[in-house]
Amino acid sequence: MVTLTIDGKEVTVPQGTTILEAARSVDIRIPTLCYHDRLNPIGSCRMCVVEIEGYTHPMAACTTPVDDGIEVVTKSDRLTRIRQDSLKLILVNHPLDCPVCDKGGECLLQDLTYEFGIDQVEYKAAKVERESQYATPLIRYWPDRCIMCLRCVTACQEIKGIGAISIQGDGYGAQVVAVDAEKCQSCGECLQVCPTGALTEDLSRYKGRTWLVDRVPTTCTYCGCGCQLELNVQNDRVIAVTTREGVGVNHGSLCVKGRFGYEFINSDERLTKPLIKKNGKFEEASWDEALDLVASKFSAIKEEHGPGALAGLTSARCTNEENYLFQKFMRAAVGTNNVDHCARL
Amino acid sequence: MAEILFSSWGGEVVDNRQKDGQDFEPVNTVDLPEYFRQDEAVKALMGWYGIVIRDPETDIVDLSRVYIQEVQNKSCGKCFLCRIGTRVMAETLTRICNGQGKSEDLEILKRLADSIRESSKCNIGQSGPLPILDALEHFAADFEAAISAQKSVAAGTYHSKLTAPCMDACPIHLDIPNYVECIKEGRFAESLDIIREKLPLPGVVGRVCVRPCEEHCRRMNLDAPISIKFLKRFVADYELSKGKEPEFAIEPSEKTGKVAIVGAGPSGATCAFHLAKMGHDVTVYERFDEPGGMSAMGIPDYRLPRPILREEVDRIERMGATFNYETTVGKDIKLSQLEADNDAVFIAIGAQMGTTMGVEGEEENYAGYISGVQYLLDINQGRDPYPEGKKVAVIGGGNVAIDCVRCSFRVGKDDVNLIYRRTKNEMPADDVEIHDAEEEKVNFHYLTHPVKILAENGKVVGLRCVKMELGEPDESGRRRPQPIEGSEFVIECDIVVPAIGQTMDLSLLEGREDVKTTRWKTIVVDEVTKQSDQPKIFSGGDCETGPGALITACAGGRTAAFNIDKLINGEPLDYTEDDYFDKFFSKVKVFDPAEDIGFLGGRERKELEMLDPDTRKFTNAEVEQGFSINDAMAEADRCLRCYRVATVRV
Structure with a gap:
């Protein structure tokens, strides 16, 4: 264990802990922008710089491990100047299109700009036109909004192990591009971690403001993994799927289906009532009618050919409990062991 | 040595501007060469450690503009302040030089320079704005005059270069901070690509290099140098463990020719690699029945397992180079014959006696x-x-x-x-x-x-x-x-x-007294181009330098390859700007072992697992076990990425 002080407060943490983690453990807030709990520290934003007594150079709290006896200062005029300059430099050419940005209202850059009271930027640099080189039909990239915090690049590499995107070019002209576009699975990990509106979900664009939606926690139905997600609901329509960091087995990750495959919910083509084919045509029926019909047909088959003539196949999209009940039904009610599950195939 | 008018190099200010020549104080922190190349006198230097001005005509404002523009060009873009801040600084200085400066510009430059220097992620940003701050402090009148005059400043001639202490110390100048950073980010294949731009033997060098880079690792000033050698080995081993065959893009030179290489050691192999990459028809002659030269015959298997060496050389063969084993030049085939049959001959026979x-x-x-x-x-x-x-x-x-x-x-x-x-x-x-x-x-x-x-x-x-x-x-x-x-x-x-x-056993030169040798039995070549007195004969490695480091031999092979390519294409074998910078940095030291970095250190260097000494000494099994993925990434994370820029006014 290592003992240090942060803003005069004594903290004892295990060796290898970063200054940022140590500060958080005692509820001292150090502002961060590129830092993300699920990623190795990136260190691109420099918002978390702190001063360490006896060392001339400020250091990033997210990447610096603690050391015994150090005295860390997280707030000073110098640090505020650096943090403000870091934000001001981003704002040199960041578009102020917050009113039409999907991220408006839950944007980290917005929050920090507000927190540090930046109402004007005295720095100027000509704008470099960046091309949108990274996009899929589901993910939209807004190069002008990108602050190049590299969360997306890091998440693609570290969480998904794909490495489809990377930084290309030097200096001011550097930008995030799809270096290996074919590898991209449109899983949306990148937009999940994006702190600004640089990466957005293209299906939900202009459908609803973030502060107006209800977020309904639920379990993804696409497979048996049980990923936790939140349906973003506005006016009884699902307009997006988001996740919460650290929740469920998926810790905030989803696959392309879980994140983007929600449009069927409100689809006009979706069946909402049972149909029974009469005279070669499907006709709407009540649930009782439909279930009675199925029960009678099953019973007839069982009577005539024995229970072995029936078999049941369930879906991986059902829950464990539903699958359990189904095999119970097949075995106890129908009387057959002919039961299987598509995930086994 | 011509006297220095002003220096802030290394933080020690010597200001002789108001003094007579004989009263000039000496500058102890830097040895500024008089010439960059024969016809170019060094008038001033601006770099990571300050400013040095020799010629009173040097325009500090223009020098600052060119320098910070170069810093911006080399900024990797991975942290906000350096990426955008140096751009704002470069545009502001360009504006001043164009006669459009504003009174508030100097304040903005100073504030930005401070913020960038104090908080950037790597040394480009940390060191980049430093000489601008020196310039603003000691040459304020020049900047103010440039702003109030509102007319363009005359542009000078400059040479700029990005370097790093480790890169400069490496004889073949591997882009170490870059490939180490790739390892830190888990991009192992990219890391290997960066190494292979210059060096085809990462698995070999990653095992037996004498690692001059680590002796010039700036992290040493904090705690201990980065384990650069073993990181290189790690990426090479990782690729091998995945059974992945590297792809080398062959980009044929305008004109391609035939080249004979004598010796399949590190120098010959590296030369063959680069020539093959440029599409030349390469034949390597080797007296033993396997490649490696002294690295195969002189380095024991417990340090350098032969399969590693063979595989790395075999890849060069698969690129298209021909290897004729068990062929001794001088005995089985005469040097003069090779010279007659080829456009160039590279002698890399090592120091084998x-x-x-x-x-x-x-x-x-x-x-x-x-x-x-x-x-x-x-x-x-x-x-x-x-x-x-x-x-x-x-x-x-x-x-x-x-x-x-x-x-x-x-x-x-x-x-x-x-x-x-x-x-x-x-x-x-x-x-x-x-x-x-x-x-x-x-x-x-x-x-x-x-x-x-x-x-x-x-x-x-x-x-x-x-x-x-x-x-x-x-x-x-x-x-x-x-x-x-x-x-x-x-x-x-x-x-x-x-x-x-x-x-050296130079018996292959028998009857070829026209190829000059030294009394230490080394072959005399131009130290940069590796060309001997006989235009078609080049030499590198131990037989040129005397017994030396493996990586130096590789470096010799590489430069020889590029100069052989020039020869085949009928181009003059002129020194490149990089060559002149090599000489320049042999005087203006890129690494200062006494530098106080001002960071908190104390991050332990990862060491390799070793076989037990009591049992390993009876086997030829490799003693050092390579890094695990986690250890390699953690070790790479210790890199301070000490890139820095120098701009020379000539």
């Missing part, structure tokens, strides 16, 4: 007297050099001597002695090697010098030695050992192995 000690009994050809080179060659070819002998005395203090003693255990010798005339402190062998040999229980006899080889019936039976003491320092700065009278004693042994140095 042991030198003698000059002690009594050496000329007698006693059984059991074996040169270090021969001793290792035998063992590496699977033979016991002298099965009858069990007690070995190796003389020397270099890596070859250590290889000889450690190999001895591995062929069943049980009493192994190393005799060195100075102390452990002066020993030129790698500290790690010395430590490993100690662990394996070699008997070290320091301050001991052989005087006579004792023999009976033509067989070695012992070595008479004398005790030494250290006297005054000699020209190498090491204290000269002197014998202590009457201290003679005998080490009982039946094998005596002198491993005190190597020399």
Whole structure:
């Protein structure tokens, strides 16, 4: 264990802990922008710089491990100047299109700009036109909004192990591009971690403001993994799927289906009532009618050919409990062991 | 040396601007060369450590503009302040130089320079704005004048370069911070690509390099250098473990030709790699039946397993180079023949002969007297050099001597002695090697010098030695050992192995007196282009430099390849800007071991797992076990990424 002080407060943490983690453990807030709990520290934003007594150079709290006896200062005029300059430099050419940005209202850059009271930027640099080189039909990239915090690049590499995107070019002209576009699975990990509106979900664009939606926690139905997600609901329509960091087995990750495959919910083509084919045509029926019909047909088959003539196949999209009940039904009610599950195939 | 008008290099300000020439204070922190190249006098330098101005006509505002623009160009874009901040600074200075400066510009420059310097992620941003701050402080009047004049400043001529202490120290100038960063980010294949832009033997160099880079690693000023060598090995091993065949893009030169390479060692192989990449028809002639030259025949398997070496050279063969093994140039085929049949010949035959000690009994050809080179060659070819002998005395203090003693255990010798005339402190062998040999229980006899080889019936039976003491320092700065009278004693042994140095067997040059050689039997070539007096003959590696580091041999092979390409394309073999910067940085040091970095250090260097000394000494299994993925990434994360920019006004 290592003992240090942060803003005069004594903290004892295990060796290898970063200054940022140590500060958080005692509820001292150090502002961060590129830092993300699920990623190795990136260190691109420099918002978390702190001063360490006896060392001339400020250091990033997210990447610096603690050391015994150090005295860390997280707030000073110098640090505020650096943090403000870091934000001001981003704002040199960041578009102020917050009113039409999907991220408006839950944007980290917005929050920090507000927190540090930046109402004007005295720095100027000509704008470099960046091309949108990274996009899929589901993910939209807004190069002008990108602050190049590299969360997306890091998440693609570290969480998904794909490495489809990377930084290309030097200096001011550097930008995030799809270096290996074919590898991209449109899983949306990148937009999940994006702190600004640089990466957005293209299906939900202009459908609803973030502060107006209800977020309904639920379990993804696409497979048996049980990923936790939140349906973003506005006016009884699902307009997006988001996740919460650290929740469920998926810790905030989803696959392309879980994140983007929600449009069927409100689809006009979706069946909402049972149909029974009469005279070669499907006709709407009540649930009782439909279930009675199925029960009678099953019973007839069982009577005539024995229970072995029936078999049941369930879906991986059902829950464990539903699958359990189904095999119970097949075995106890129908009387057959002919039961299987598509995930086994 | 022409006097310096102003210097803030290394934080020490010397201001001679208001003084007469004879009252000029000297500058101790930097040795600014007078010329960048023959016709270009160095007027000023702006770089990571400050400003040095020699010519009073230097326009500091224009110099600042060019320098910070270069910093911006080289900024990697991975942290906000450096990426955007240096751009704002560059545009502001450009505006001032164009006569459109505003009064508030200087305040903005200063504030930004402070913020960028204090908080950037790597040394480009940390060091980049430093000389601008110096300029604003000491040349404020020049900036104010440029702003108030509102007219364009005359643009000068400049040379700029990005470097880093490790990169500069590496003979082949591998882009170390870049490939280390890729490892940190888990991009192992990219890391390897960066290494292979220059070096085709990462697995070999990653095992046996003498690592000048680590001696110039700035992290050393905080705690311990980055384990650069083993990180290189890690990415090479990782690729091999995945069974992935690297792809080398062949980009043919405008004109391609035929090149013969003599020797398939590191220098020849590297030369073949680059020539093959440029589409030339390359044939390598090698006297042994396998590649590697002295690195295969001289370096034991427990340090460099041969399959690694073979695989890396075989890949060069698969790129299209032809390797003719068991072909000795000078015997099987004449050099003149190669010269006639090819557009160029690259001689890289290494230093393959042991030198003698000059002690009594050496000329007698006693059984059991074996040169270090021969001793290792035998063992590496699977033979016991002298099965009858069990007690070995190796003389020397270099890596070859250590290889000889450690190999001895591995062929069943049980009493192994190393005799060195100075102390452990002066020993030129790698500290790690010395430590490993100690662990394996070699008997070290320091301050001991052989005087006579004792023999009976033509067989070695012992070595008479004398005790030494250290006297005054000699020209190498090491204290000269002197014998202590009457201290003679005998080490009982039946094998005596002198491993005190190597020399070249230049018999392939017989009848070719027109190829100039030195009295140390090295081939004389232009130090940069590697071309000899005979335009078609180039040389590199040990036979050009004398016995040296493997990576230096590779570097020689690489530069020779590019110059051979120029020759084939009928271009003049001019030095490049990079070549001139190499000379420039040999004076203006890129690494300052005394620099106070001002960071919190204390992050432990990851060490490799080693086989147990009591068992490993009886096998040829590789002693050092490579990094795990986690250790490699953690080690790479210690890199400070010490890129820095220098701009020279000529």
